[in-house]
Amino acid sequence: TTIPLRERNIILIGFMGAGKTTIGQLVAKKLYRDFIDVDAEIERRQGMSIPELFAQKGEAYFRKVERELIVDLCTNTRLKILSLGGGAYLQEEVRRACLAHGIVFFLDLSWDYWKEERLPLIVDSRPVLKNKTLEEVEQLFFQRQSAYALHHSRVVLNELEAEQAAEQIVESIK
Ligand code: S3P
Known part of the structure; x- marks a missing residue:
């Protein structure tokens, strides 16, 4: 079954530290909807922080937990604002x-x-x-850029306050 456009979750993607959580919270407030930060939800369910999870269980385990949670939230919830960790969208199943x-x-x-x-x-x-x-981080930034940039609306944040970015998102779904 397809979820009608007006009921769909709004999903924020982008590189680490772009402001997905801050902007997601603002969008949720403006629309009177619930906000779910996927990383915070993983930390809650796993009972440890993301750095602890990476250190104790490894990145592959983290990616599996992340993928399963996002697929579940996408399929089984509506009208929420989700912010994804910066690496989540690299997974094909998450994108789909x-x-x-x-x-x-x-x-x-x-x-x-x-x-x-x-x-x-x-x-x-x-x-x-x-x-x-720094060179390796730069490489990662541009590699990921190509996955993020596929098929969706882009909000350019340079020089934009979080509040303005949130407003743009809200306006664009009206
Ligand atoms: C990651 C980004 C983090 C978090 C984890 C891995 C990544 O989320 O999911 O540390 O691979 O880019 P933020 O995008 O919120 O920093």
């Missing part, structure tokens, strides 16, 4: 579920902006960035 049942927004920012404004804030809290050189 999101595109089939949700409305996907890519929160985009330029490499230069991200490197200067966002990287310093998150570098210690994201296991994926650990032990990587």
